[in-house]
Amino acid sequence: MMESIFLLALLGFCAWFWFDTQHCQESTKLIAKQVCVELHLQLLDDTIALVRMRLKRKKNGKLSVQRTYQFEFSDGGDKRLQGTIIMHGISLEILELPGYMNRTISPV
DSSP, X not given: OHHHHHHHHHHHHHHHHHHHHHHHHHHHHHHHHHHHHHTTOEESTTOOEEEEEEEEEOTTSOEEEEEEEEEEEESXXXXXXXXXXXXXXXXXXXXXXXXXXXXXXXOO
């Protein structure tokens, strides 16, 4: 009986984590698209890639998942540049566009 409850709880946690990761990835892709449009850049391949995931405390002390995504963009030339977005939970923490005005955007 206890094994069944544990297995069901584990399955529920895995389902929640998968849906949370999908939601975060959709939010990140939307942010990347909006920034590229605002800065007159082109989001290449229309994709972002999850490259790192870890637990980190928020300012209120609660643990949440911090995910790091990378994407490629172009400034109209023929070179591919790589940007990075770090999400803390589903909130934007850092947006880096190296090679393009060496700009780092971090919301308050």
